[in-house]
Amino acid sequence: MPKITTSIIPEKQTVVAIKGEPESLDLKAICVYIATGFFLDNDTFWKHKKVLRPGTENVLDENGYLVSSSQYFNWVYNPDETLSFSDTVDAFGELFEGVINRQVEDKKVILPLSGGLDSRTQAVALHKLGKEVSSYSYSFKNGYPEGKIGKAIANQCNFEFEEFIIQPNYLWSNIERLAKINECYSEFTHPRQMALIDHYSKMGDVFSLGHWGDVLFNDMEVPKHLDVVQQVEVLFKKVVKPSGMQLAQKLWKHYGFEGEFKDYLFQRVKMLHQAIDIEDDANARIRAFKSIYWAPRWTSINLNVFSEVKPITIPYYDNEICKFICKIPESYLAKRAIQIEYIKRRNPALAKIVWHQEKPFNLYTYNYNKSPYNLPYRVYSKLNRMRKAIMQKPLVQRNWELQFLDDSSQLELKDYIFQNSIVPKELISEVHNNFNQKDKVYHAHAVSMLLTLSLWDKLYNK
Numbered sequence: 001m002p003k004i005t006t007s008i009i010p011e012k013q014t015v016v017a018i019k020g021e022p023e024s025l026d027l028k029a030i031c032v033y034i035a036t037g038f039f040l041d042n043d044t045f046w047k048h049k050k051v052l053r054p055g056t057e058n059v060l061d062e063n064g065y066l067v068s069s070s071q072y073f074n075w076v077y078n079p080d081e082t083l084s085f086s087d088t089v090d091a092f093g094e095l096f097e098g099v100i101n102r103q104v105e106d107k108k109v110i111l112p113l114s115g116g117l118d119s120r121t122q123a124v125a126l127h128k129l130g131k132e133v134s135s136y137s138y139s140f141k142n143g144y145p146e147g148k149i150g151k152a153i154a155n156q157c158n159f160e161f162e163e164f165i166i167q168p169n170y171l172w173s174n175i176e177r178l179a180k181i182n183e184c185y186s187e188f189t190h191p192r193q194m195a196l197i198d199h200y201s202k203m204g205d206v207f208s209l210g211h212w213g214d215v216l217f218n219d220m221e222v223p224k225h226l227d228v229v230q231q232v233e234v235l236f237k238k239v240v241k242p243s244g245m246q247l248a249q250k251l252w253k254h255y256g257f258e259g260e261f262k263d264y265l266f267q268r269v270k271m272l273h274q275a276i277d278i279e280d281d282a283n284a285r286i287r288a289f290k291s292i293y294w295a296p297r298w299t300s301i302n303l304n305v306f307s308e309v310k311p312i313t314i315p316y317y318d319n320e321i322c323k324f325i326c327k328i329p330e331s332y333l334a335k336r337a338i339q340i341e342y343i344k345r346r347n348p349a350l351a352k353i354v355w356h357q358e359k360p361f362n363l364y365t366y367n368y369n370k371s372p373y374n375l376p377y378r379v380y381s382k383l384n385r386m387r388k389a390i391m392q393k394p395l396v397q398r399n400w401e402l403q404f405l406d407d408s409s410q411l412e413l414k415d416y417i418f419q420n421s422i423v424p425k426e427l428i429s430e431v432h433n434n435f436n437q438k439d440k441v442y443h444a445h446a447v448s449m450l451l452t453l454s455l456w457d458k459l460y461n462k
Contacts, residue, residue: 002060006052008073008322009212010296011303011314013185014052019065021048025461027255030422032265034449035248036239037187038298041272044185045456054296073322075288077278079329088332089341095324096315096342097125100208103313104131107205110310111135111159112193113150115356117339118213120153122315124346126208127157134204138164138192140402152353162203168402170195172412175455181308184456186301187448189400193305200309207306211299213316215290216325219283219334226282232270235289240265243431243446250427281330291322400444404435413451420454421461 004014029043042050050066052058055073060066083091100122109126113119113135126133135157137150147163154161171178171188178194200207222234245262252261272293278285295317306312315321325333332338340363344351351363358366360377368374404413417428428450435443 002062002064004052004058004060005072006054006056006058007317008055008319009291009300009314009317010052010054011300011312011317012307013296013300015044015049016052016058016060016066017064018048018050023048025422027251028257028264030453031248031252031255031257031261032268034251034446034453035241035244035261035265036298037241037244037445037449038294038301039185040268040297041293045460051297054292073319075276075278075284075291075322076326077280077284077330078327080327081329083329085332085337085341088328089338089345092324092338093125093342093346095320096121097129099315099318099320100125100131100313101129103315103318104206104208108132108134110200110204110207112207112209113137113153113161114210115146115149115354115359116210116214117217117336117343117355117357118210118316119150120343120350120353121213121339122208122210123153123157123159124343124350125315127159128346132204133157133159134162135159136162136164136196136203138166138196140166140192140397140399141168146356149354149356153350156347156349156353164196164199166192166195166399166402168406169409171403172409175416176459178305179452179455179459181304182301184452184460186298187445187452188455189398189403189444189448190302192399193302197305197309200306205310207310207312209303209306209312209314211303211314211316212291212295213339214336215287215295216316216321217333217339218336219330220286222282222286224281224283224330228274229270231282231286232266232273235269235273235286236266238290239269239294241445243434243443244449247423247427247431247446247449251423254424254427283330283333287325398441398444400448404444404447405440410436413447416454417447417450418454420450420457422453422457423450 006014024047025045026043026047029039030045032040032043042053044051053069055071056069057072058066058069109131111119111122111126111133113123114137135150135154137147139146151161151163174194175188178188222231249261273289276285276288278288303312343363353362354360355362355366358369361369403409414432417432418425420428431443431446431450435447
């Protein structure tokens with residue numbers, strides 16, 4: 001019988017059939033999907049189809065039905081207290097460079113560069129390994145010029161570099177193509193890479209993507225001994241989008257389910273979180289939850305845009321990196337300490353380039369990003385935003401701001417979201433009106449979920 005082994009953090013989801021389940025929509029799962037932007041655990045749009053869980057060995061019968069599934073990896077927290085921080089940084093460097101070398105081999109690497117630490121860490125490793133790299137950055141039109149940081153990193157490493165500005169309204173000419181690439185398992189407003197999909201094929205042979213480094217190599221900013229219910233409350237706030245919750249609760253009632261949707265979702269998250277066998281540190285347990293349930297079902301979905309064009313590698317997803325994290329004391333992971341020290345040791349010049357999250361400071365000075373040291377930059381930044389507002393060029397910080405706001409986009413959006421057989425028209429109209437007449441930032445998620453669900457309904461609900 002066929003066997004499928006899933007990675008600890010899968011880069012692609014594998015959907016299998018479940019014998020005996022009705023071939024009908026899973027409306028409870030769809031409510032969760034609307035509230036969060038992704039499907040929870042092994043849910044799909046259908047009751048008779050499930051996604052194979054991470055870190056499992058699965059047996060299918062000759063007809064493709066799932067026969068059995070067993071876990072071969074569980075996230076744990078077994079810190080090696082004998083390792084010093086310095087030795088840990090050395091161990092990380094050796095492991096990370098080995099992973100990247102194994103993944104990319106002698107191929108020309110396509111490296112997206114942001115202003116953060118994950119891609120910068122990759123740049124350090126690729127430069128040390130002597131790999132041929134074609135790098136790029138993208139910024140929103142009228143957004144923060146993140147490409148300046150990417151260009152500085154590329155220049156320091158002698159990488160090829162291109163800077164792209166993401167233009168308004170690219171989504172509408174690509175929307176059905178995108179729906180087929182990610183199969184509508186995640187909302188449409190995040191994947192900026194879709195704007196460049198036809199350009200990637202000219203850049204190199206294989207992507208090296210920096211996803212999930214910011215989760216694995218950081219703390220979750222909670223007290224070590226936070227109790228489980230409080231941990232679930234933290235997770236709930238992280239995964240639930242307020243306007244999505246609002247819409248999901250109304251759909252829950254419309255479908256006739258008992259009780260309150262919010263209680264149902266909270267209990268599901270609580271059950272999944274309690275099953276993680278980590279007692280010693282709340283940060284490690286929350287990180288594990290996110291790596292099991294968030295990374296494969298949200299982060300991984302839009303990686304399909306990259307893999308549609310070229311093979312992808314994701315060093316932070318590597319099984320050996322995940323196992324490494326389980327042995328590292330939380331005190332070493334906190335505040336991105338390992339990556340920061342690795343960059344400083346391997347390439348001090350890259351450490352002196354602005355860190356976007358702590359701008360205008362760098363990896364040597366970011367601790368000064370507090371009053372009074374950051375007051376001059378805060379004043380400058382506020383004046384710059386005011387100037388743009390006066391010029392009617394407000395700062396663009398989110399992809400949907402480029403796709404949903406002008407007149408032609410409004411027509412496209414309305415045309416798509418009302419073609420939806422799963423959500424009643426009165427609810428669609430309410431969400432659409434709220435977005436147009438009230439707080440757009442608050443209601444954008446619900447609109448985006450309606451758009452994604454409408455595309456799924458059109459293309460896949462046969």
